[in-house]
Amino acid sequence: MQAVELKKDIYWVGAVDWDLRDFHGYSTENGSSHNAYLLRGEKNVLFDTVKASMSSSLIQNIRRIIEPEKIDYIISNHSEMDHTGALPEILDLVKPEKLICTAEGQKAIVAHFHREDWPFEIVKDGDTLDIGSKTIQFLGTPMLHWPDSMASYILEDKILMCNDIFGQHWATSERFDDEVDHGELFWQSAKYFVNIFNPTCGAARKFLAKLESLESTPEMLAVDHGLIWRSGVRKIIDAYRRWSNQETKPSAVIIYDTMWESTSKMAQAIGRGIAAEGVSVKLFDLRLNHRSDIMTHVLESRAIILGSPVLNKGILPKMADMLTYMKALKPTGRIGAAFGSYGWADTSVKQLNAWLEDIKIEIVDPGISVRYVPTDDDIARCVEVGERIRKTILDRQPS
Ligand code: FEO
Numbered sequence: 467m468q469a470v471e472l473k474k475d476i477y478w479v480g481a482v483d484w485d486l487r488d489f490h491g492y493s494t495e496n497g498s499s500h501n502a503y504l505l506r507g508e509k510n511v512l513f514d515t516v517k518a519s520m521s522s523s524l525i526q527n528i529r530r531i532i533e534p535e536k537i538d539y540i541i542s543n544h545s546e547m548d549h550t551g552a553l554p555e556i557l558d559l560v561k562p563e564k565l566i567c568t569a570e571g572q573k574a575i576v577a578h579f580h581r582e583d584w585p586f587e588i589v590k591d592g593d594t595l596d597i598g599s600k601t602i603q604f605l606g607t608p609m610l611h612w613p614d615s616m617a618s619y620i621l622e623d624k625i626l627m628c629n630d631i632f633g634q635h636w637a638t639s640e641r642f643d644d645e646v647d648h649g650e651l652f653w654q655s656a657k658y659f660v661n662i663f664n665p666t667c668g669a670a671r672k673f674l675a676k677l678e679s680l681e682s683t684p685e686m687l688a689v690d691h692g693l694i695w696r697s698g699v700r701k702i703i704d705a706y707r708r709w710s711n712q713e714t715k716p717s718a719v720i721i722y723d724t725m726w727e728s729t730s731k732m733a734q735a736i737g738r739g740i741a742a743e744g745v746s747v748k749l750f751d752l753r754l755n756h757r758s759d760i761m762t763h764v765l766e767s768r769a770i771i772l773g774s775p776v777l778n779k780g781i782l783p784k785m786a787d788m789l790t791y792m793k794a795l796k797p798t799g800r801i802g803a804a805f806g807s808y809g810w811a812d813t814s815v816k817q818l819n820a821w822l823e824d825i826k827i828e829i830v831d832p833g834i835s836v837r838y839v840p841t842d843d844d845i846a847r848c849v850e851v852g853e854r855i856r857k858t859i860l861d862r863q864p865s
Contacts, residue, residue, distance in 0.1 A: 467499075469527040470641045472686060472694065473623045475506040477531055480690075481516045481523035484637045491791060492661040492758040496654070497637025500548050501690045503627055504531055505620065508598030509538040512560075513618060513627045514690055518551030525559070534560050539595075541602070542567040543629040544615045545574035549690055554579055566595070568606065571614035589616070605676060607631060609669040611662050619684065626684040631673065632702050634658045634692030644697035651693060655702060657762040658691070659709045664765070664795040670710035674703065712798050714768040716859050717746040721760055722773030723753060723782040728807035728839050729775045735845045736771060736805060739852020745859050747852075752784035757791045764792065768859050769801050770827055772818045776808040781817050789821045801858055802827035803851065805834045812837075830858045 470478045480501035486494045500516035502524055510532055516524045528534045537560045542550060545567070553575070557565065564587040567575060572586045589595070591606030603619040610631055618627040634654035640646050663670050677684070687695035687702065695702050718740050724730040733749055740747040748767075750760045764770060772789070774781040804818035815833040822829050834851050836844045 467523075467639060469504075469530045472503070472625060472688060476620065476623060476625060477504045477506070477527075478502075478641055478688075478694070479504045479512075479524060479527035479531070481520035482637050482639070483517070483520065486635070486637070489635060492635070492657075493756040494635040496635065498635040498691050499637055501688070501692075501694075502549075503688055504528055504537075505597075505600065506532060507600055510536050511539045511541060511597060511602070512537050512556070512562075513541045513688075514543055514549045514629065515540075515552035515556050517548045518555070521552035521555045524552055524556070537562055539564045539566055539597075541618050541627075542571055542575065543618060543627060543690070544612060545571050545578060546612060547578065549629070550575060550578065554581070557581075557584060568614050568616050570608070570612075571616070574612070574614045591616075605673075607669070607673050609666040610673055611666060619680070621682070624682050624685040625688050626686070627688045629690045630662060631689070632687045632695060632706070633689040636692045638693065641694055642697075643693045643695045646693055648698065651698070652701075652705065653762070654692065655705065656709065656765055657758065659706065660761045660765040660795060661758045663710070664761075664797065667710040667712060667796075667798075670706060674707055674710065677703065709765060713766070714799065715746070715766045716744055716863055717748070717767045718769035718771055718855060718859060719760065719763050719767045720747060720749045720771045720773065721785075721788060722749070722751060722805075723775075723784045724751070724773075725775045725777070725782070725807075726839075728836060729773045729805070731840050731845065732805050732807065732834070732836060732848045733773050735840075735848035736773075736852040736855070739849040739854075740769070740771075740856045740859070741852075742856060743860060745856045752782075752788055757788050760788065761792065761795060764797055767800070768862060769803075769855055770797070770822075771803050771805070771855065772822065773805045774814045774818060775806050776811055776814045779811050779813050781806075781814050785818075789825070793821075793825045798826065800827045801830045801855070801862065803829060803831040803833050803855055805848065805851065807836045807838065807840070809838060831855060
């Protein structure tokens with residue numbers, strides 16, 4: 467993909483990663499992009515780089531605008547390798563006057579690349595860099611999502627280079643949000659938020675407050691993955707506010723695995739009990755759905771219902787995988803319940819309830835287990851469990 471101008475003398479010079487399919491456990495079935503930006507002026511500034519294997523795209527894009535050797539400063543907003551992997555090659559080529567990052571960023575970059583000799587210049591929250599006709603203000607964004615993370619705001623152009631924040635893992639030939647379907651864009655943004663930022667919602671809320679306190683509202687959010695926001699700036703900021711406040715809708719997700727379809731039948735019956743009076747329900751068979759897609763539905767669901775049959779006195783392994791992943795993402799303020807079938811040891815519901823407690827999901831029903839194959843009476847009891855869950859979902863509706 468060719469360099470694209472965002473505003474006069476400010477360019478996207480990144481790389482589109484069409485083939486990326488996994489990002490440490492998060493499925494990226496639509497690929498991603500690793501965005502870097504070049505500001506041309508009295509001082510030429512490169513914001514972030516790309517992963518090591520895509521450095522040639524970055525260098526080609528820079529060459530379309532200026533000779534790389536003319537770059538004066540490199541700003542590294544975040545040390546993760548998708549943004550710094552190309553740093554060694556770029557620094558060798560460019561030999562910049564300054565490599566600007568936070569103190570935590572310097573520690574992390576040195577720990578990654580073992581190059582204490584690079585020309586580090588440390589900045590902290592609120593510092594500014596005067597580069598003649600433009601001023602760059604640095605905004606600390608610690609734990610969004612690493613301790614070193616920061617954003618860089620070009621004050622005169624109102625462009626916020628916000629690194630991972632507001633991003634999406636979505637490979638496209640388009641560069642701006644108003645060039646793509648917003649339904650898909652917000653789905654990808656929600657998936658990104660829950661799988662990357664959900665564990666640090668408090669940090670996200672602090673960052674949003676900082677954003678509101680800026681003298682000017684950014685007109686462009688130049689993300690390091692996916693589409694640059696220019697028409698939907700307010701919409702994505704509002705969505706981050708809802709997501710970081712863990713606001714939920716009157717809805718439930720039923721997540722289950724099944725051995726001989728008994729637990730699947732129970733899932734269907736509980737779902738029938740939940741789905742009425744404006745309460746929405748979605749069922750996810752773990753054999754068919756990826757954990758990171760399920761989490762995208764968990765993001766706005768008030769109830770999380772878990773089902774597994776017993777396997778060797780435990781739960782099925784895909785459920786253990788799901789719960790390990792979900793626990794680390796720390797969904798808060800949810801209610802839950804468990805169900806499952808068994809043969810001779812009635813243990814899976816107890817174990818799922820223990821998981822619910824561990825994830826701090828409030829158990830609102832003791833759950834239901836069924837021996838081997840559910841009878842009509844068992845199915846009716848599952849529907850009743852669903853109906854009780856529905857009432858609790860409605861009781862928890864914010865006034
Ligand atoms: Fe896109 Fe945290 O790296």
